[in-house]
Amino acid sequence: MGGKEAFNLVKHDIENGAKVLGLATGSSPITLYNEMTSSDIDFSNMTSVNLDEYVGLQADNEQSYHYFMKEHLFNKKPFKNSYVPDGSNPDAEAATSAYDKIIEDNPIDLQILGIGRNGHIGFNEPGSPLDGKTRKVSLTESTIEANTRFFEDEKDVPRFAYSMGIGSIMKAKKIILLAYGEAKADAIAATVDGPVTEDCPASALQNHPDVTLIIDEAAASKLK
Numbered sequence: 292m293g294g295k296e297a298f299n300l301v302k303h304d305i306e307n308g309a310k311v312l313g314l315a316t317g318s319s320p321i322t323l324y325n326e327m328t329s330s331d332i333d334f335s336n337m338t339s340v341n342l343d344e345y346v347g348l349q350a351d352n353e354q355s356y357h358y359f360m361k362e363h364l365f366n367k368k369p370f371k372n373s374y375v376p377d378g379s380n381p382d383a384e385a386a387t388s389a390y391d392k393i394i395e396d397n398p399i400d401l402q403i404l405g406i407g408r409n410g411h412i413g414f415n416e417p418g419s420p421l422d423g424k425t426r427k428v429s430l431t432e433s434t435i436e437a438n439t440r441f442f443e444d445e446k447d448v449p450r451f452a453y454s455m456g457i458g459s460i461m462k463a464k465k466i467i468l469l470a471y472g473e474a475k476a477d478a479i480a481a482t483v484d485g486p487v488t489e490d491c492p493a494s495a496l497q498n499h500p501d502v503t504l505i506i507d508e509a510a511a512s513k514l515k
C-alpha cells in the first residue's frame with residue numbers, strides 16, 4: 292500500500308537534515324518499514340521516538356511495541372537511539388515524565404501516525420486533551436477489540452498504555468498519517484471534515500501546519 296509514497300517523503304526529509312523520526316506501530320506503517328529496511332539509507336546516526344507502549348508488557352514480550360519495532364525495523368536498520376515508553380515500569384508518573392524529557396531532548400522532525408477506528412492517534416482515545424503530554428491511558432473497548440487479533444485470548448489484551456500526548460505529537464515539524472481500509476473511513480472523514488474536537492483526537496491535526504495523509508480509496512470513501 293502507501294509504503295512507497297511514505298518512504299519517498301521520509302527519504303526526502305532525511306536528505307534535508309531530519310535527524311529524529313517519530314514512529315508508530317500497527318499494521319499501517321508496515322509497508323513503510325519494509326521500504327526502509329530494504330533501502331540503502333543508514334539510520335545509525337538518527338534517533339527514533341515511538342508513540343506508545345502497553346503497560347505491563349516487558350520489552351521482550353512478543354506483543355509489546357518494543358518487540359514490534361525490533362522485528363519490523365530496528366533489527367535490520369538500527370538507529371543511534373530508539374526510544375519507546377517503558378511499559379514495564381508500573382510507576383506511571385516516573386515512566387511518563389521520563390518520556391516527556393526524551394521528547395523534549397529529541398524534537399521530532401517527522402512523525403509517522405496510524406489512526407484508530409475511533410480516530411485515536413498513538414493511544415490518545417476520544418476524550419484525550421488535545422494539548423496533552425505523555426500519560427497513562429485506559430484503552431477503549433473498540434481498541435481492545437481491534438487489538439484482540441494479536442493476542443491468544445481477549446483477556447490478555449492490555450487495558451492500559453503509556454502514550455505520547457497529542458500536544459507532543461503536534462510539536463513534530465511534519466506529520467504523515469497513514470490509513471488504509473474501510474474500517475478507517477469514518478475516522479478519516481471526522482479527521483478531515485469534522486470539527487476539531489476531543490471526540491476525534493486526530494481532528495487536532497487540522498491545526499498542524501504540515502500534515503500529509505496517505506490513504507487508500509476505501510479509507511477516503513466517506514470524505515466530502
Ligand SMILES: N[C@@H]1[C@@H](O)[C@H](O)[C@@H](COP(=O)(O)O)O[C@@H]1O
Binds near residue numbers: 318343406434
Ligand atoms: N496504538 C496503535 C496506533 O498507533 C495505531 O495507529 C492503531 C491502528 O492500527 P492499524 O494500523 O493496525 O490499523 O493501532 C494502535 O491502537
